[in-house]
Amino acid sequence: MNTITNPPRGDQTRKALIAAALDVFGRTGFDGASTRALARAAGVNQALIGYHFGGKRGLYLAVFENIAEQMQAHMAPTVEGIDHQLNELPLDDGERRERALQLLLTLFDAFIDMLAGQASAHWTPLVLREQQDPTEAFDLIYDSLIGRLLSLITRLVAISSGMEEGSEACRIRTLMILGHAMVFRIARGFTKRYLQWEELTPAHVDAIKEQFRHSVESQFSERVPQS
Amino acid sequence: MNTITNPPRGDQTRKALIAAALDVFGRTGFDGASTRALARAAGVNQALIGYHFGGKRGLYLAVFENIAEQMQAHMAPTVEGIDHQLNELPLDDGERRERALQLLLTLFDAFIDMLAGQASAHWTPLVLREQQDPTEAFDLIYDSLIGRLLSLITRLVAISSGMEEGSEACRIRTLMILGHAMVFRIARGFTKRYLQWEELTPAHVDAIKEQFRHSVESQFSERVPQS
DNA sequence: GTCTATAGTCGGATAGAC
DNA sequence: GTCTATCCGACTATAGAC
Numbered sequence: 001m002n003t004i005t006n007p008p009r010g011d012q013t014r015k016a017l018i019a020a021a022l023d024v025f026g027r028t029g030f031d032g033a034s035t036r037a038l039a040r041a042a043g044v045n046q047a048l049i050g051y052h053f054g055g056k057r058g059l060y061l062a063v064f065e066n067i068a069e070q071m072q073a074h075m076a077p078t079v080e081g082i083d084h085q086l087n088e089l090p091l092d093d094g095e096r097r098e099r100a101l102q103l104l105l106t107l108f109d110a111f112i113d114m115l116a117g118q119a120s121a122h123w124t125p126l127v128l129r130e131q132q133d134p135t136e137a138f139d140l141i142y143d144s145l146i147g148r149l150l151s152l153i154t155r156l157v158a159i160s161s162g163m164e165e166g167s168e169a170c171r172i173r174t175l176m177i178l179g180h181a182m183v184f185r186i187a188r189g190f191t192k193r194y195l196q197w198e199e200l201t202p203a204h205v206d207a208i209k210e211q212f213r214h215s216v217e218s219q220f221s222e223r224v225p226q227s
Numbered sequence: 228m229n230t231i232t233n234p235p236r237g238d239q240t241r242k243a244l245i246a247a248a249l250d251v252f253g254r255t256g257f258d259g260a261s262t263r264a265l266a267r268a269a270g271v272n273q274a275l276i277g278y279h280f281g282g283k284r285g286l287y288l289a290v291f292e293n294i295a296e297q298m299q300a301h302m303a304p305t306v307e308g309i310d311h312q313l314n315e316l317p318l319d320d321g322e323r324r325e326r327a328l329q330l331l332l333t334l335f336d337a338f339i340d341m342l343a344g345q346a347s348a349h350w351t352p353l354v355l356r357e358q359q360d361p362t363e364a365f366d367l368i369y370d371s372l373i374g375r376l377l378s379l380i381t382r383l384v385a386i387s388s389g390m391e392e393g394s395e396a397c398r399i400r401t402l403m404i405l406g407h408a409m410v411f412r413i414a415r416g417f418t419k420r421y422l423q424w425e426e427l428t429p430a431h432v433d434a435i436k437e438q439f440r441h442s443v444e445s446q447f448s449e450r451v452p453q454s
Numbered sequence: 455g456t457c458t459a460t461a462g463t464c465g466g467a468t469a470g471a472c
Numbered sequence: 473g474t475c476t477a478t479c480c481g482a483c484t485a486t487a488g489a490c
Contacts, residue, residue, distance in 0.1 A: 131416035183406025189358035
């Protein structure tokens with residue numbers, strides 16, 4: 001009986017391949033990564049990609065499942081906490097808005113931490129590429145987290161700004177705020193060249209959070225006029 | 228004497244290849260685009276890529292030169308106009324800040340128009356990919372426009388917010404505002420799925436501009452506190 | 455400048471031994 | 473589950489006729 005103590009060898013191979021593929025796909029893109037390079041990076045035989053994932057494309061999809069899991073693991077506690085607190089907001093309009101704003105900032109603190117993490121440097125290029133021409137792989141991460149996150153942000157934006165939750169304006173503002181936080185990962189070239197940040201150190205992350213906070217607080221310090 | 232009236236045949240070939248490559252590279256990436264596909268899309272012989280550009284990589288660089296030219300052509304008039312008006316700002320602090328804010332909004336109106344244009348849909352994926360791992364091709368567009376644009380935005384942000392122009396905080400805010408405007412192009416997957424915008428219609432662009440204006444105006448409606 | 459033809463390389467997938 | 477060996481298609485680049 002070694003069903004528990006002895007991890008099957010195949011599992012190790014799968015894990016190694018996914019971890020290596022996250023890196024290699026991230027650096028060279030799907031077409032730029034050869035199965036030989038993927039196998040070498042994982043330290044396994046090239047034929048095992050076919051055996052375990054059915055082929056290169058299968059491995060690619062497995063990588064996205066892994067990304068979705070990483071995102072989930074990082075954001076789930078915060079999202080759940082906020083979801084819960086949303087049910088017990090104060091009734092007074094001013095307090096209510098102030099509270100929602102704080103929840104919004106809490107959510108983005110976690111979000112920025114996730115983006116700043118070492119791991120996200122690998123998957124950002126992949127997700128970015130998928131965005132331009134979304135396939136099944138994009139659905140994987142959208143459905144598991146992004147969609148829910150967007151809804152939650154919209155709700156917080158609506159309350160703290162006084163905008164109507166279902167309105168297009170409110171959704172646009174939601175995406176803009178997302179842009180605020182993501183620009184440092186997405187526009188990496190600009191960030192590197194213009195801020196001369198070679199990589200995101202904790203000090204940089206703090207500076208980003210601080211400016212993000214200033215920006216969002218001033219945006220919603222008074223009710224946003226409905227157009 | 229037909230040096231003027233008769234355009235050399237080679238020029239047509241080069242133009243056709245660059246135009247086609249902009250599209251094909253944009254959709255499939257550098258590695259995903261084969262020289263055969265590039266030639267077919269341009270309606271020319273595959274061997275001509277080698278003849279005119281020295282190879283696939285040479286064509287890729289030529290595409291980036293073309294992108295830089297397109298950006299320049301679109302932004303140059305606005306940038307120059309603003310540069311000029313910056314020299315004759317009113318001395319009164321309040322008026323000065325208000326004026327700089329209006330210039331900032333003018334600049335971004337042009338910038339958003341550029342991003343919303345049909346052409347940018349093709350080159351956005353290319354630029355995005357270059358950003359993740361900048362090569363010589365990225366320098367081409369950074370040096371020709373982006374760098375100057377960032378400096379100009381920073382200056383306008385500094386004046387209209389009261390932040391110190393050279394400060395890191397001011398530069399961070401500059402990039403964040405850029406993120407505001409770029410998110411709809413860059414996070415295309417989110418935009419499509421969440422706003423259910425299949426493409427950017429003029430009405431969508433107007434809505435983006437309006438929210439952008441609201442956001443920036445409220446951010447700088449009072450002096451930003453220095454940390 | 456443009457074409458055909460091909461050399462030379464590398465890709466993903468898989469058959470079959472262990 | 474893992475390996476070696478290999479098939480076969482697709483690729484880039486280029487030689488050489490026109």
